[in-house]
Amino acid sequence: MVKPMKKILFHLLIYIPICGWGQSGLFDSDTVLNLKLTGDYKSLVTDRADVPSEHPLVLRYNDGSSEVSIPVSTRTRGNFRRKIGGCIYPPILLIFKDARAKENTIFSEQQKLKLVVPCKSDDYVVKEYMAYRIYNLVTPKSFRARLVKLTFEDPDKKKNPEPFYSILLEEESQMAKRNNLISVERNLNPVLTDPDTFINMAVFEYMIGNTDWSVEYQQNVKLIAKDSLSAPFTVPYDFDHSGLVNASYAQPAEQLKLASVTERRYRGYCLTDLSQYTPSFALFNKVKDQVYSLFGTAPYLTAGSKKSCLKFIDEFYAAINNPQRVKKDFGYPCDPSGTGEIIIKGLKNEQKK
Numbered sequence: 001m002v003k004p005m006k007k008i009l010f011h012l013l014i015y016i017p018i019c020g021w022g023q024s025g026l027f028d029s030d031t032v033l034n035l036k037l038t039g040d041y042k043s044l045v046t047d048r049a050d051v052p053s054e055h056p057l058v059l060r061y062n063d064g065s066s067e068v069s070i071p072v073s074t075r076t077r078g079n080f081r082r083k084i085g086g087c088i089y090p091p092i093l094l095i096f097k098d099a100r101a102k103e104n105t106i107f108s109e110q111q112k113l114k115l116v117v118p119c120k121s122d123d124y125v126v127k128e129y130m131a132y133r134i135y136n137l138v139t140p141k142s143f144r145a146r147l148v149k150l151t152f153e154d155p156d157k158k159k160n161p162e163p164f165y166s167i168l169l170e171e172e173s174q175m176a177k178r179n180n181l182i183s184v185e186r187n188l189n190p191v192l193t194d195p196d197t198f199i200n201m202a203v204f205e206y207m208i209g210n211t212d213w214s215v216e217y218q219q220n221v222k223l224i225a226k227d228s229l230s231a232p233f234t235v236p237y238d239f240d241h242s243g244l245v246n247a248s249y250a251q252p253a254e255q256l257k258l259a260s261v262t263e264r265r266y267r268g269y270c271l272t273d274l275s276q277y278t279p280s281f282a283l284f285n286k287v288k289d290q291v292y293s294l295f296g297t298a299p300y301l302t303a304g305s306k307k308s309c310l311k312f313i314d315e316f317y318a319a320i321n322n323p324q325r326v327k328k329d330f331g332y333p334c335d336p337s338g339t340g341e342i343i344i345k346g347l348k349n350e351q352k353k
Contacts (some may be wrong), residue, residue, distance in 0.1 A: 001002065026106045027144040027170055032300060033106075034059040034149045034163075041152040044074050045089050052076045063105070070101045077114070087119035094168075114169040116240075117150065122165035124240060124247045126300050127309060129167050131208050131239040133294050137287040138200055141179050141224065141233050144170040145292075147300065164302065172222055175235065181224040184232055190215040190269050193223070196279070197233040201278045202268030205236060207316045208327070209243020209264050211252050217345040244312055255342045262312070264319075270334035277330055280317070281320045288317060 026033075041059040047053055054073040061068055074352040078091040092115040102108050118125050132145035150166040176183045190198055193215060200223075205213060213220040215234055223232035243262035252258040258265055271277070291313060295306055319325040333340035 002055065008178050019153060025109060026168065027146055028148075032147050032149055033168075034151075034210050035166075036128045036151045036153050036154070037072075038153045040156075041154055044076065044092065047076050048090065056096070059107075061106075068105050070096065070105060070107060071098050073097055089117040089119070091146065092154075093115060107352070109174065110171065111173075112171060116167035116169065117152075118164055118166070119240070120248055123302060124245050125165045125167055125343055126298075127245040127305055128239050128242075128293060129165075129243055130301070130309065131242060132167070132169075132209075132237075134208070134291055137202055137237065137290050137294075138204055138283060139197070141175075141197060141235055142180075143172075143175055143235065143237050169237070175222075176224040179224060179233075181226060181233065182225045182228075184225045184228060185218065186223060186232065187216060187218070188232075190234070192231060194231050194233045198278045199268060199271075199277065200283065201319070202266065203277070203284060205242075206264055206266045206268075207313070208239055208245075209261055209283070209312065210236075210239055210241060211256055211258065211261070211265050211267055212238070212241040212344060213267070214343040216343050217301075219344050244309055246308070253342065255346055264316075264329065265339070266329050266332055267340070268330075268333055270340065271330075272334060274326060274330060277320075277326065281326075284320060285317070 011143070026315055036059070037057045038060060040055065044055040044057065047055065052075045054075045057072055057074050059070045059072045073095040075095070076090040077093045094103050094113040094115055096107060096110050096112070102110065107113075111141070111331060116125060116128065129145055129147045132143060135142040136144065136163050137159075146168045148166050148168055149163045151163045152161050154160060172183050198215070205211070213236060215221050215223075215255075220238040221235060222235045222237065224235060225232040239245060240247055241252075241261060243260075243264065250261045252261055252263070256265060292310070295301065295310055295313075301309070319329060332338055
């Protein structure tokens, strides 16, 4: 028989992690995080150099009892949104160099964080965030994302920009570690990756109408594996050129011969036996209610965005549950006269060798 005091302690030890007592991690909550980047932010966002400089800023947030301040180095990153897309803000990298300053904060485990900021509208950012959340439902081998309301604040300026939605993305090494795997870099044919994971990823990319990816050149795809010799697992990211987001600046690669990003194109490799898709379709049908619930309970989505996203998802589920559409869309990579042989490398398109 457990003595009363020991029994109380036993239940308390169980209760603490459930209630989240103590400092939780950055990606342990789905609530919108209010962040400020304070300092000369203009020097940062106007830095479009080929080799961008680091700019010191102070990251601030409220932990529920007081404001937390962490000095960070920041620099612009990416290619399209930074140099070509005509974006208001370029993508940003947050670099945490002061280990002591981040102790006992939600950023205690972070080294470098990608901050996805709006190119034209933060409505696109919110929809891209929803794409990450969908894939989290499909597999833990996915990047976690945290939606934030970001404020740029320069004390020397009389007027600063209005707060806007942005996304913080889980670090690649942490995502791999969370799955008891390591990050690897290889240029390889997708048939050499873990087949089940690849098919699920390719079906997901079809779901959100994203064609801007390739395994061959690790274009918007990361690889994680048990070791350097094992078949790697594919993990997608960067979905702003998808049909689900439908950004005004997004266009499919010309060689794909698509009218717009809202026109779906399955870009996996050829599988003549279409029954190999059955487990993947079953998985997506299993999480269907959760997918719709994500959008139904998202207060940060505008009514128009919610309607258009749900319509786009409706079309996906109609397709994977229609044998004729499955044959047409998922058999497309086997069509020698189609564009299934096109792969994407950065902003260029090349023919498979």
